[in-house]
């Protein structure tokens with residue numbers, strides 16, 4: 001095989017190696033270093049450098065250098081006029097003598113000349129300058145011939161594509177991060193809006209101050225016990241916060257009546273789930289089922305609830321959670337015509353109505369949540385904060401909760417009993 005043929009084969013294999021390196025995106029800097037050394041090796045070039053160009057700030061940062069010494073600048077800047085010059089030159093290698101007119105080289109001439117740089121190859125991909133390759137003389141001392149230049153150009157193009165891909169990837173990552181932040185901001189805005197809405201609902205009802213906010217929190221605590229994803233838990237909390245939104249259209253004197261309301265007033269009040277559904281339906285919620293939770297939070301598993309008298313498996317699950325949170329708050333807070341019930345009674349009520357009014361597994365979740373706080377297995381203090389420490393720490397609570405949890409588990413699904 002003749003020498004030029006051998007050289008050609010050698011060059012092709014170096015080019016193939018660079019192609020493989022460029023396709024391997026995991027370690028960008030390693031890829032650049034290896035590719036650059038392949039380039040130097042293929043023509044036995046003693047020294048040189050490869051730099052990445054960033055239009056932002058017109059910065060030129062060297063990613064790999066060989067034989068240029070410690071005093072070679074790692075980072076420089078290119079004048080925008082130089083950038084245009086490079087772009088118009090295309091990817092053809094520029095002799096140092098030609099490059100001397102560039103502002104960059106006027107600035108760095110002494111050092112570039114001292115280091116024996118002979119060729120500069122702008123890396124241009126899709127009409128964009130992505131970097132520069134600078135090459136010193138060949139080990140043989142021969143000048144670069146046209147074949148050498150073609151080889152250098154082809155290799156530099158490969159490396160340029162690698163840099164371009166990396167730039168694209170970083171831009172994508174930056175955009176994705178930007179989107180993530182925007183989404184997070186929107187999510188927080190939505191959550192704040194929901195909470196202020198809940199406060200507005202509660203403001204109308206002076207006897208049950210903070211009810212919607214607490215139902216939101218209890219719903220969240222129950223869902224948390226079910227090991228749901230954060231997103232689903234948030235959805236359940238939102239449903240809790242907004243469950244009584246329909247009350248905004250009920251007359252204030254009915255809501256705030258100091259005694260039990262009559263049948264007509266009761267019928268008026270009982271419209272609030274359906275009204276709430278109508279209010280929430282047109283809103284594009286990030287979570288599904290929020291309107292359904294408002295509509296069905298007064299349904300019961302045994303079908304004796306309202307507005308539609310749905311039974312167990314007809315009731316949307318989210319509504320079951322909110323219904324339990326709603327009743328739990330009603331029992332544990334003072335009402336105008338009914339004082340707050342002692343904790344043990346509330347727990348008994350949950351047990352008695354498990355499978356009739358409430359989904360048993362949700363009663364379990366609620367009881368487990370309280371028990372884990374009381375026993376200190378959870379660092380959360382939410383139940384204590386919502387119910388008050390004294391109320392929560394009533395002496396018989398722990399054994400009662402344990403009893404309930406055993407009872408519910410031992411008797412199996414109480415829904416079955418309720419349906420007979």
Ligand SMILES: [Fe+2]
Nearest residue numbers: 243244272297
């Ligand atoms: Fe309600």
Ligand SMILES: [Fe+2]
Nearest residue numbers: 211243244326
């Ligand atoms: Fe409610």
